[in-house]
Amino acid sequence: MTKHRLAAYLDALADGKRPDSFDADPEDVDVLRTAISLRSARPGDDVPDDGFVDRLYEELAEEANPRVVSINQRGRVRRRRTALAAVAASLVLVGGTAAVTESLSQGAVTPAAVPAPHGSSLRTGTFETADGEVMGQIVASQGNPSWVYLNVAGTNYNGTIVCKLQVKDGSTIATGVFGLHGGKGVLSKSVRVDVGQLRGAKLVTPSGAVVASATFA
Amino acid sequence: MSPTLRHSLARSTPETSSGTGAIAYLRVVDTEAYADWESVYRENVGRLYRLMYSRVGNRPDAEDLTSEVFRTALRPLRLGSSKGEVRAYLLTTARTVLASHWRRSLGLSVTSIDPEVDAVYLAEPSGSDPPSTAPNRANQILAALPDRYRRILELRFLEACSIREAAQGMDVSVGNAKVLQHRALRMAAKVAEELGQ
Numbered sequence: 253m254t255k256h257r258l259a260a261y262l263d264a265l266a267d268g269k270r271p272d273s274f275d276a277d278p279e280d281v282d283v284l285r286t287a288i289s290l291r292s293a294r295p296g297d298d299v300p301d302d303g304f305v306d307r308l309y310e311e312l313a314e315e316a317n318p319r320v321v322s323i324n325q326r327g328r329v330r331r332r333r334t335a336l337a338a339v340a341a342s343l344v345l346v347g348g349t350a351a352v353t354e355s356l357s358q359g360a361v362t363p364a365a366v367p368a369p370h371g372s373s374l375r376t377g378t379f380e381t382a383d384g385e386v387m388g389q390i391v392a393s394q395g396n397p398s399w400v401y402l403n404v405a406g407t408n409y410n411g412t413i414v415c416k417l418q419v420k421d422g423s424t425i426a427t428g429v430f431g432l433h434g435g436k437g438v439l440s441k442s443v444r445v446d447v448g449q450l451r452g453a454k455l456v457t458p459s460g461a462v463v464a465s466a467t468f469a
Numbered sequence: 470m471s472p473t474l475r476h477s478l479a480r481s482t483p484e485t486s487s488g489t490g491a492i493a494y495l496r497v498v499d500t501e502a503y504a505d506w507e508s509v510y511r512e513n514v515g516r517l518y519r520l521m522y523s524r525v526g527n528r529p530d531a532e533d534l535t536s537e538v539f540r541t542a543l544r545p546l547r548l549g550s551s552k553g554e555v556r557a558y559l560l561t562t563a564r565t566v567l568a569s570h571w572r573r574s575l576g577l578s579v580t581s582i583d584p585e586v587d588a589v590y591l592a593e594p595s596g597s598d599p600p601s602t603a604p605n606r607a608n609q610i611l612a613a614l615p616d617r618y619r620r621i622l623e624l625r626f627l628e629a630c631s632i633r634e635a636a637q638g639m640d641v642s643v644g645n646a647k648v649l650q651h652r653a654l655r656m657a658a659k660v661a662e663e664l665g666q
Binding site: 259262263264265266269270271274275276278281282283285286287288289290291292294295297298299304309312315373374376378385386387388389391393399403405406440469 | 522526536539541544557558561572573580627629647657
């Protein structure tokens with residue numbers, strides 16, 4: 253059965269269609285990777301469709317401010333600018349003084365209404381399990397206050413998670429608590445720490461078991 | 470000068486300089502940071518798509534994953550960060566999104582993104598995209614295969630032929646073409662491994 257699913261997957265790739273999911277056998281990884289490599293060499297498809305680029309742009313703008321952006325062409329430019337201003341504001345504002353949020357889903361861009369400092373330094377890290385599986389990411393930004401944002405997806409663990417930031421001097425800061433539901437969770441929180449002094453972060457269960465860890469680049 | 474250093478110099482200038490210094494400060498910041506999220510999107514959407522396409526090999530998944538990267542990344546993004554920082558952040562997000570995709574779709578990792586190695590994908594502004602290396606890699610693999618194996622893979626993966634059209638082109642039955650494709654891919658995978666791909 254798996255071989256039929258593999259063959260169907262490879263045929264879909266060759267035909268330029270979205271392949272159906274299936275539980276692949278590790279021994280098939282090389283064939284899948286080679287098929288992807290060959291398919292990627294077909295001229296033309298590595299350039300995004302203009303319709304896709306414009307559609308995603310509109311969706312991102314509308315997610316930020318649905319009342320501003322309309323599918324009506326008339327007046328679109330003016331409204332688009334307004335929407336962009338709202339999104340730009342939200343991008344700068346997330347992580348501001350009062351922008352401490354916890355979310356269980358990876359929702360849309362959410363405008364905030366709190367001023368935030370400029371001129372930040374951004375540091376990123378990837379959460380990985382002990383056996384090297386990528387589970388999520390963390391972003392830390394220097395500011396007044398500094399802030400961290402992290403998201404996790406794909407873990408089998410459901411329940412409460414504590415994020416602990418590790419500082420270069422060996423100390424640890426418990427940054428926040430959030431929940432994983434269906435293996436997914438997001439945490440956004442301001443922190444009073446010099447982001448440049450951060451070494452890494454760990455996600456631990458209330459009992460102290462490490463789910464994943466990240467090292468800041 | 471590195472973006473980080475220039476960023477630091479820009480920050481230190483206004484407090485100690487006259488009006489000329491302030492102008493210099495504004496100019497340097499403008500060249501190092503994105504003006505708005507639209508700039509982040511326009512400069513990187515094409516390159517992120519190309520990166521994702523090279524990792525999944527089909528347009529629908531590449532579009533979905535590109536969308537997911539921007540939806541995830543734009544939420545915490547701060548425009549005060551330098552372009553280099555934003556690109557590194559986009560790549561880190563892309564790595565996570567791709568890993569999650571493979572877990573969901575096949576239950577194991579088939580391809581991955583290394584933010585350091587793959588930084589070249591986002592290194593330059595869009596509009597000056599470097600030529601893809603995918604054709605060279607494919608040609609290397611195909612050149613090492615027997616004629617019939619090479620031909621079936623060319624027809625199916627590079628020339629967009631259906632399995633029926635490929636069978637007709639090779640004067641074999643559809644069933645034989647499927648078997649041929651399967652065996653050719655197995656051998657191609659071994660060749661790719663030998664080539665270090």
